[in-house]
Amino acid sequence: MSPAGQILSTAQMRGAEDALIAAGVSVEALMQRAGQGAADWVWRMAGAQRRVTVLCGPGNNGGDGWIIAETLRQRGGQVAVVEAAAPRSAAAQVAKAGFRGAVVEAASGDVLVDCLYGTGLTRGLGESDLALLHGLAARHAYRIALDVPSGISSDTGAAWNDGLPDYHLTIALGAWKPAHGLMPACAAMGAMRLVEIGCAAVEGAGRWIARPEFSAPAPDAHKYRRGMLGVVAGAMSGAAILAATSAQGAGAGYVKLFAHTPVHTPPDLVCAAPDYSDPRLSALLVGPGLGRDAQGFFALAQAVEAGKPLVLDADALHLLTKGMRATIATPHEGELAAMEQIFGSGGEDKITRARALAQASGMVIVAKGPDTVVAAPDGRWALAPRASSWLSTAGTGDVLAGAIASRLASGATPFDAACQGVWLHGEAARITPAPFSAGELVKSIPSAYRACL
Numbered sequence: 265m266s267p268a269g270q271i272l273s274t275a276q277m278r279g280a281e282d283a284l285i286a287a288g289v290s291v292e293a294l295m296q297r298a299g300q301g302a303a304d305w306v307w308r309m310a311g312a313q314r315r316v317t318v319l320c321g322p323g324n325n326g327g328d329g330w331i332i333a334e335t336l337r338q339r340g341g342q343v344a345v346v347e348a349a350a351p352r353s354a355a356a357q358v359a360k361a362g363f364r365g366a367v368v369e370a371a372s373g374d375v376l377v378d379c380l381y382g383t384g385l386t387r388g389l390g391e392s393d394l395a396l397l398h399g400l401a402a403r404h405a406y407r408i409a410l411d412v413p414s415g416i417s418s419d420t421g422a423a424w425n426d427g428l429p430d431y432h433l434t435i436a437l438g439a440w441k442p443a444h445g446l447m448p449a450c451a452a453m454g455a456m457r458l459v460e461i462g463c464a465a466v467e468g469a470g471r472w473i474a475r476p477e478f479s480a481p482a483p484d485a486h487k488y489r490r491g492m493l494g495v496v497a498g499a500m501s502g503a504a505i506l507a508a509t510s511a512q513g514a515g516a517g518y519v520k521l522f523a524h525t526p527v528h529t530p531p532d533l534v535c536a537a538p539d540y541s542d543p544r545l546s547a548l549l550v551g552p553g554l555g556r557d558a559q560g561f562f563a564l565a566q567a568v569e570a571g572k573p574l575v576l577d578a579d580a581l582h583l584l585t586k587g588m589r590a591t592i593a594t595p596h597e598g599e600l601a602a603m604e605q606i607f608g609s610g611g612e613d614k615i616t617r618a619r620a621l622a623q624a625s626g627m628v629i630v631a632k633g634p635d636t637v638v639a640a641p642d643g644r645w646a647l648a649p650r651a652s653s654w655l656s657t658a659g660t661g662d663v664l665a666g667a668i669a670s671r672l673a674s675g676a677t678p679f680d681a682a683c684q685g686v687w688l689h690g691e692a693a694r695i696t697p698a699p700f701s702a703g704e705l706v707k708s709i710p711s712a713y714r715a716c717l
């Protein structure tokens with residue numbers, strides 16, 4: 265895996281930095297790389313015309329701040345530092361000693377660079393830190409967070425304090441951190457940029473879900489070879505039809521709706537009574553519109569019994585029992601909690617929860633929401649890039665489940681199928697004019713797919 269897309273916990277980041285130091289790079293040199301790289305981004309925003317205030321805290325995040333300030337000053341920028349606390353580490357002290365500009369008590373200006381705390385924050389900001397941060401945030405129209413906004417947990421994305429400022433830009437240093445993709449932290453980060461400092465790929469790191477690469481069907485392709493997906497319809501067939509339509513656009517060659525009572529479907533969607541004996545059937549999706557009654561449970565049990573690669577969503581996740589085997593599950597928050605009850609897993613943050621549930625259930629877990637996490641039973645995990653908030657409308661989960669099931673039917677491995685489906689869904693939302701309904705969103709799935717060819 266390329267180190268560029270990796271997402272590192274605080275402990276992994278320290279390990280990556282230690283490896284660089286062991287290879288002969290000094291802490292001061294690393295801080296110079298981080299600070300100067302970040303200064304480039306600040307300079308793009310501020311140039312020589314806009315007044316920049318850098319808020320420096322006691323740790324190495326503050327150390328980076330001193331370097332940013334000096335770099336801007338040397339380029340002719342208007343910059344002042346507010347020193348919240350004296351630097352504690354030797355590297356940060358060296359960085360401060362190198363600053364030749366003005367240190368002020370309080371400042372107003374155009375751009376605030378928040379270097380109060382980074383990944384080293386272990387508890388909430390104290391009263392004076394909080395007052396300083398709030399005051400400066402209010403007096404600067406444009407706010408930049410260095411590495412992570414001060415006051416949030418880098419590993420979990422939780423806010424240690426209420427009412428923290430929001431930012432227009434966040435500059436990640438060395439690697440992305442879980443908070444860059446987790447709520448509530450990521451919602452207040454604005455645009456996000458990464459400054460590389462030379463970290464190598466770290467084993468066990470997460471990654472961002474990136475655009476998949478698909479190819480056109482082989483010249484001798486036929487519908488079955490491209491993957492045949494069965495979507496099980498239940499009490500509310502509209503949801504299953506939506507999922508099936510999504511699946512048709514996401515690559516499967518043949519999508520069939522399985523319903524116990526005939527359902528009116530679009531002309532290109534075949535509806536048949538459930539029959540899972542066809543060996544050409546490469547995957548099944550059950551859950552959207554299934555209902556949570558005995559009939560729903562029967563349909564779920566039948567689908568599980570078929571022994572095919574199986575995607576579970578919505579009602580199926582409430583009806584699930586511990587012994588049932590499936591390949592991928594796509595729970596939203598409420599369904600995630602229900603599954604945790606069933607499998608006895610849990611955790612502090614969404615990544616930990618998804619990974620624990622994946623391990624306990626043996627399924628790839630797509631913990632969906634504004635911060636979607638995909639986790640595999642073997643420990644791999646990935647975060648979705650921030651998706652459109654217009655997705656918060658009924659039926660979009662059916663579109664997601666259909667896209668994931670389609671990729672699974674097409675032959676992708678479960679983890680890849682989940683990531684590919686998440687990407688297609690996010691891209692479809694990006695290109696669909698907002699506000700949109702799930703019916704409008706699903707029409708963009710083929711265009712999203714085209715972007716991967």
Ligand SMILES: NC(=O)C1=CN([C@@H]2O[C@H](COP(=O)(O)OP(=O)(O)OC[C@H]3O[C@@H](n4cnc5c(N)ncnc54)[C@H](O)[C@@H]3O)[C@@H](O)[C@H]2O)[C@@H](O)CC1
Binds near residue numbers: 298321383385411412
């Ligand atoms: N270690 C390295 O080699 C590099 C570190 N970098 C920077 O270093 C940062 C991490 O540095 P640190 O580990 O020093 O962490 P911070 O800069 O976040 O500062 C942590 C310091 O604040 C104290 N502290 C923690 N929570 C506090 C609270 N609520 N109130 C008051 N004090 C509190 C800690 O005891 C520690 O002294 C990264 O975010 C990044 O900006 C970069 O310069 C790249 C290189």
Ligand SMILES: [K+]
Binds near residue numbers: 381382413
């Ligand atoms: K910060």
